[in-house]
Amino acid sequence: MISFAECSARARLALLLDADSFHEWLPPTERVTSPHLAQLGVPSAFDDGVAIGRATLDGHTVFVAAQEGEFMGGGVGEVHGAKLVGLFQRALRDRPAAVLLLAESGGVRLHEANAGLIAVSEVMRALLDVRAAGIPVIVLIGGTNGCFGGMGIVARCADHIVMSDMGRLAMSGPEVIEASHGVDEFDSRDRALVWRTTGGKHRWLIGDCDALVEDNVVAFREAAITALGASKPLTLAALEEEHELLVARLHALPDEKTTGDEATLLWSALGIVDAQRVPELGVDAVRALRTIN
Amino acid sequence: MSNVPAGIETLDFSFSGSQPAGAFAPVLVGVVGSGNLEVMLETAAGTDCRVHVETSARGFRSIWQAVMDDFHVRHPLAGVRVSINDMGATPAVVSLRLDQAVAEITGAQP
Numbered sequence: 001m002i003s004f005a006e007c008s009a010r011a012r013l014a015l016l017l018d019a020d021s022f023h024e025w026l027p028p029t030e031r032v033t034s035p036h037l038a039q040l041g042v043p044s045a046f047d048d049g050v051a052i053g054r055a056t057l058d059g060h061t062v063f064v065a066a067q068e069g070e071f072m073g074g075g076v077g078e079v080h081g082a083k084l085v086g087l088f089q090r091a092l093r094d095r096p097a098a099v100l101l102l103a104e105s106g107g108v109r110l111h112e113a114n115a116g117l118i119a120v121s122e123v124m125r126a127l128l129d130v131r132a133a134g135i136p137v138i139v140l141i142g143g144t145n146g147c148f149g150g151m152g153i154v155a156r157c158a159d160h161i162v163m164s165d166m167g168r169l170a171m172s173g174p175e176v177i178e179a180s181h182g183v184d185e186f187d188s189r190d191r192a193l194v195w196r197t198t199g200g201k202h203r204w205l206i207g208d209c210d211a212l213v214e215d216n217v218v219a220f221r222e223a224a225i226t227a228l229g230a231s232k233p234l235t236l237a238a239l240e241e242e243h244e245l246l247v248a249r250l251h252a253l254p255d256e257k258t259t260g261d262e263a264t265l266l267w268s269a270l271g272i273v274d275a276q277r278v279p280e281l282g283v284d285a286v287r288a289l290r291t292i293n
Numbered sequence: 294m295s296n297v298p299a300g301i302e303t304l305d306f307s308f309s310g311s312q313p314a315g316a317f318a319p320v321l322v323g324v325v326g327s328g329n330l331e332v333m334l335e336t337a338a339g340t341d342c343r344v345h346v347e348t349s350a351r352g353f354r355s356i357w358q359a360v361m362d363d364f365h366v367r368h369p370l371a372g373v374r375v376s377i378n379d380m381g382a383t384p385a386v387v388s389l390r391l392d393q394a395v396a397e398i399t400g401a402q403p
């Protein structure tokens with residue numbers, strides 16, 4: 001077994017896709033690097049922290065992008081974002097079986113400020129265009145840096161999300177919440193709390209991800225193959241259904257006077273038996289606990 | 294430290310190699326993360342091994358020179374372009390990454 005979390009972005013591509021099938025666009029030798037980082041005294045990466053290209057998965061042609069979490073926390077800068085946008089736009093023209101996004105990112109690369117913010121919004125628009133064309137977008141989240149900020153929103157725009165129990169998905173990261181609302185609101189050093197509220201098990205149980213897998217590149221590959229045909233229509237009815245789910249979740253949340261662990265209370269409110277045992281259960285056991293579709 | 298200007302330091306080294314690397318697909322190893330670096334090897338015309346370094350840790354030219362001298366003794370490559378983006382890797386890490394990259398083109402175990 002090879003841990004997905006411990007692999008680099010390029011190692012994930014090599015192991016997840018059909019052997020030797022990855023053809024990279026704008027490879028490192030092209031040196032399409034950030035125009036901003038050097039001015040700030042920060043070294044660039046030859047691929048600006050993301051590898052994009054074409055490959056086959058179980059024989060099907062797919063487009064794929066993999067973010068490198070070790071470079072600037074996977075932050076989306078101007079070039080990094082433009083590479084993602086270009087991949088999605090090319091998918092509209094060439095119509096692959098799916099677009100896979102191996103997301104590992106803290107969101108916007110703050111060094112690039114507005115350029116990074118605009119890049120993330122352009123990624124969202126390009127992703128939604130691909131979905132509207134009936135091409136499924138599949139996001140795989142299992143890196144140690146998680147998927148946060150703007151990339152958390154991008155992930156939730158996709159058709160299908162696969163997470164490991166190691167993976168994390170949220171908008172504001174733990175340190176950001178603590179910095180803005182204080183340690184009483186959220187203790188970012190409490191790792192158990194962080195995983196209870198952002199981790200793959202939580203996202204699976206409350207319906208924010210579509211598959212929960214072990215931290216294993218083979219498990220991610222199998223889940224991605226299963227998701228290949230899973231295009232979800234981007235319709236008003238589908239959006240209204242999702243809003244109903246979110247409203248139901250909001251009302252299921254314990255009120256402010258309730259004491260105790262909020263994630264566990266929410267799981268209980270969703271009808272999950274022995275919710276306090278979830279953190280210690282294995283992936284297979286947690287998979288069987290989900291109460292919502 | 295205050296008299297060291299902010300920004301990236303750029304270093305270039307060149308060695309005359311005796312081991313022709315021949316044709317190989319470009320190789321990239323490592324990641325630009327804290328205490329880490331990426332090393333890219335590409336083919337180049339001629340018999341030199343040229344090294345270009347961009348690093349956020351300024352003022353370590355003599356250390357880089359020593360690490361590269363050692364590298365050249367281990368692998369006197371000819372016709373190779375080495376490009377490095379560094380984020381404060383230690384000399385040992387730099388040497389390991391260089392050996393890893395060479396192993397990728399020669400097929401040897403690092």
